[in-house]
Amino acid sequence: MLQKREKVLLLRTFQGRTLRIVREHYLRPCVPCHSPLCPQPAACSHDGKLLSSDVTHYVIPDWKVVQDYLEILEFPELKGIIFMQTACQAVQHQRGRRQYNKLRNLLKDARHDCILFANEFQQCCYLPRERGESMEKWQTRSIYNAAVWYYHHCQDRMPIVMVTEDEEAIQQYGSETEGVFVITFKNYLDNFWPDLKAAHELCDSILQSRRERENESQESHGKEYPEHLPLEVLEAGIKSGRYIQGILNVNKHRAQIEAFVRLQGASSKDSDLVSDILIHGMKARNRSIHGDVVVVELLPKNEWKGRTVALCENDCDDKASGESPSEPMPTGRVVGILQKNWRDYVVTFPSKEEVQSQGKNAQKILVTPWDYRIPKIRISTQQAETLQDFRVVVRIDSWESTSVYPNGHFVRVLGRIGDLEGEIATILVENSISVIPFSEAQMCEMPVNTPESPWKVSPEEEQKRKDLRKSHLVFSIDPKGCEDVDDTLSVRTLNNGNLELGVHIADVTHFVAPNSYIDIEARTRATTYYLADRRYDMLPSVLSADLCSLLGGVDRYAVSIMWELDKASYEIKKVWYGRTIIRSAYKLFYEAAQELLDGNLSVVDDIPEFKDLDEKSRQAKLEELVWAIGKLTDIARHVRAKRDGCGALELEGVEVCVQLDDKKNIHDLIPKQPLEVHETVAECMILANHWVAKKIWESFPHQALLRQHPPPHQEFFSELRECAKAKGFFIDTRSNKTLADSLDNANDPHDPIVNRLLRSMATQAMSNALYFSTGSCAEEEFHHYGLALDKYTHFTSPIRRYSDIVVHRLLMAAISKDKKMEIKGNLFSNKDLEELCRHINNRNQLCFLQAAQHSQKQSTELFQCMYFKDKDPATEERCISDGVIYSIRTNGVLLFIPRFGIKGAAYLKNKDGLVISCGPDSCSEWKPGSLQRFQNKITSTTTDGESVTFHLFDHVTVRISIQASRCHSDTIRLEIISNKPYKIPNTELIHQSSPLLKSELVKEVTKSVEEAQLAQEVKVNIIQEEYQEYRQTKGRSLYTLLEEIRDLALLDVSNNYGI
């Protein structure tokens, strides 16, 4: 029988009035006690879990203990915990949903030995709150009362320990009932679990952080930052146009002051803002960190500021210089953060002296992140001294509005500062590349291919697939030593005289089932990373280098596209898509294929497939192959010409071949000769991609994965146009066609570097190519600017890119749809696909632009620095080189050094305010004076009246030195020592740099923009020389990141100099 009681609540309304509410409260005689010792199990009607019977005592935490030490109570070692309902409600009301849910999950977890006892509904346990009794006291009293009841309910057979933080309660109840002990939590842990180290440590740290929080709340009355607005206000503000949403980008070179918010999607269309929004100062940035999605409020126009144009090393000379900044741009302040993009950061602890200067608070240490754009992080640790010489990973926990710096905690040690492995690990962590080996569960899904049980084509598949093994001559052309061959080609004459061109791509989806472990893993990796001394595969090597790799002379599954072409005009008449079985006859490398194409048959000896043949059949086969390559080239030329007509772009880029020796050391680095075969293969792949894109779009207009390359903003070309004007060229940027043409024309016969610099500037202006789902874009936006195609996707490298796997599945589904067959498996819906595209784009950008490209750059710099470190810049000849000015700033110039491929800044005004001047012998010195900047030149005038002018594209002599830094990577420093071009005095040096010059002269043009390269890649070239030197002294394999930007998006050569 239920008993009715009334509970009177006094609530305070929002207006501040007190409201008296009467609520019913029903009590019952039997509440499940979940104890195996229960004398009337029938009445208690236990369902769900029981406490285990092998415990020595039951422990009942007080409400305060549950609130504060829940993390410790979660330890599976602690058994026999009874959570009272009163305590749970205290958590729910005072600690919020998150912690309450944690508690609920703990109670549901069958492995954990704890139960909830609904004491407030038990008629003997319920105690009404007395008049004037504080909530806390009543809660403690209720819990104690319930504990006593529980003890008697179990017939006094099990001692009960109630743990509380309330000293008074211990005094009052401690010895009231025999068998029910009341002690503090610390005391409990000490007495009952002296061996449970982890719990003790956690307990200490919780105590410490609580004490700190209390101190802090007392200390800090003044807030450092304004509070963030609540989410509803932000969302409403964005919708109404009052606020703007965007991604925060901190200027690396003025991290303290300047940050920009790049507008996102819809908001940029609505507002008439074209440029980014400047966030000036840390206060306006309001605790947001580089990469966060923030909401910005624009400041009134009279508070707008211009970005600083001067080169600077630290912010102090910013004010000193006092120059007029460029024209004001929209300026705003952050009012809220929509999405925090915190990741793991690599930091360096301050050295001993600095620690001492930080003074009183030795437990809290400000550490400096490796990335300039991240603010200092406050860590509380006692290991500061031992961690001093290490690179350390930390995580940010919180950033209160009362604190200048964010709070974080220490995660792990990477390695010693300056140690090669440590520095590489740093680069990897900073670019969020973390690749662990494939797990066992994933490997179990893989087919077996061992010498004992070789993999075979299964008969069922043989029936389903078209067999091309006998009928077609299939071959692949790849770089030398390539392991993962994912594309092969074939061409033949049909009976009616027409030609049949086939592109056969490895059938990865046959082995990778949707949503299998390996599929999920591949999706998160999204791509294969190629590093020089290591490679992080997207798929396990049994697939990537073996079963999916279309190697010569073995049967492999493939997905093929075959076009029937008119014999004369090469018009496409028919196209066939489907699954096939192929056997690649030849695995050619580019150079050999080119030789065959040129009619030079001597390379035959290099091709292993021809070795064991007798003269006659060899001759016949060779002729067949040569004909096929010739025909392919013909077709490719034709297709290319058609695309060129529409305005396909050629951009600056030099590709480099890497040759590794058997120890995986870099054996040689050869600039790839611009062979026509490259173009041929690339063209066939573009054709295949294009046709697949058309096919899947037709079949699934709302859920196909395509790749777009939006046209660039015209404003971004202004710098390019101005630079070209200085040299007397005109660049027409109105369309991709005119741009391509005018870039071709802008060629200075005396100075080949000019064209390269112009092309690299054009590359900078481009937007990135992106994957997208057709359901989320209008059809006009599908266009690919660089390739001049209306639809494009990635289909040809499923071994290396996850997007291609998705496209393969789409194509298979499209084929079965055509055959009116049921579509196997679920395709991604538009929404899921959009999500996936975002992930891959992110990964690509993160991993290539920042990881592959960035880490490449960073590691390159690392080696450059190591190279120059040993040299004394004053004496060493090699440290002096020729440089070209490619951009002008108010206090310096940006230089490109072709000899080493370095881009960097050189100051014309040093920190003491002295300017550079060049004497009659054209050697430079520092003298007091002033600088004047013009459109295309900068003039430095000394007080003596001497003046020297630097023009755009002038050649000067520079000295390269190293600026060492403890917390960050070392940087290269350039110093102009003469305004005359540098004469190379040493013949040996000329010899060394000759391959480079050759590679510059030979304008390597990768046909697709997709395959456009970075100017920086040239660097890799030079390092190779350095490697050999370096390796001699250190005798170990050097690390660099190379290669494989081949299939990247147009690279955003992110501007490092605050342009």
Next chain:
Amino acid sequence: MAGLELLSDQGYRVDGRRAGELRKIQARMGVFAQADGSAYIEQGNTKALAVVYGPHEIRGSRARALPDRALVNCQYSSATFSTGERKRRPHGDRKSCEMGLQLRQTFEAAILTQLHPRSQIDIYVLQADGGTYAACVNAATLAVLDAGIPMRDFVCACSAGFVDGTALADLSHVEEAAGGPQLALALLPASGQIALLEMDARLHEDHLERVLEAAAQAARDVHTLLDRVVRQHVREASILLGD
């Protein structure tokens, strides 16, 4: 403060009841001497008072008289002090009118109106706080019985709600205020006929059956209680009569 948990993982509601349990019901018949019939009921903290006059001749306009049966006239009013915020006036607002109309429909279905052509039965309900309709119906049933007007059966009403996949019977004010779907059911328990069913929130069709069953079960429980009250009343009355 986190949102209120209407049904805990252990299966308790906010006030300690389980999903199918009713609030405490207390009732008395014949509370007023002047009226033909009267009753007072408490369902938890909801308190309702009902009075019945009639059958008597039509008052006011004769045109309202029905040729073949009696006219049931219902009025609902709630005390101005009955809710959290004081009401302006006790009756005549839209909500009260609707409630009156619903009561009328319910009792037209239950009272054997054809026995009293051209006459009028007035039911006045005074109601206070929470779970309103059900308490009104139950009180009125008792009052009609007290007045000795022939009915087909008791009319027993109960509300039911739906939280986290469980149907809750007899919602309290807190549960009503949480905004979940709420269903009011008036049942003739002996025949199982439904006199009135009302719900104005969205509820998936799949769940309707369960919620309806919970409400019906609760209504049957109410019936046992009301039946006990009536028998008790009759016993007391007969003692007073000196049998």
